[in-house]
Amino acid sequence: MSTQLSFRKLNGGWNAEPNAPYPRVAVSGHDVVLRFLLNSFQFTCFAEEDEGVLRFVNCSRYRLGATNDEGWYRGQCRYSKLAPEWGEFYEIAGPDPHLMDPMDWRIAGGAANPARHFLFYFRDNTFECIAADWVFERASDNALVQRLRVG
Known part of the structure; x- marks a missing residue:
């Protein structure tokens, strides 16, 4: 068993818009749905206003906090x-004594069994959740499904 945290990058071939991704969170039953603008500068398969939509399945808690890129680079x-x-989507594994340090966690009501820790750094926000899994949301406006042919 590992005694330190490891970070596995999950966003291959796509990412959030680097300047103004405008992340939004909605609770849907025991799931949390995260919407954000996609990076059409780096990934030309996306149009300027294309949105990505991720669903975090059976989520027990989530947060969209104010930690930004400047705070990250300053070690805060x-x-x-x-x-x-900075600016990537990760799954964090390993014991994390500081997991519950932020005071802005929200309860989503899912059991999250097994509990997995997801982290997405946006320009001016940090999204985190504890959920059983994540998937590309099957929505007609989800450019991740339309353009990457996934899900």
Whole structure:
């Protein structure tokens, strides 16, 4: 069993818009749905206003906090010295004594069994959740499904 945190990058071939991704969170039953603008500058398969939609299945808790890129680079974030890069989507594994340090966690009501920790760094926000899994939301406006042919 690992005694330190590990970060596995989950967003291959896509990412959030780097300047104004406008992340939004909605609770749907025991799931949490995260919407954000996609990076059409780096990934030209996306149009400028394309949205990505991720569903976090059987989510027990989530947060969309104010930690931003400046705080991360100054070492003011719990994972500043641990996460490989700012602006990416990760699954965090391993014992985390600081998991519950943020005071802005919201209860979503799912059991999250097994509990997995997901983290997405946006320009001016950090999204985290504890959920059983994540999937590309099957929505007609989800450019991740339309353009990447996934899900």
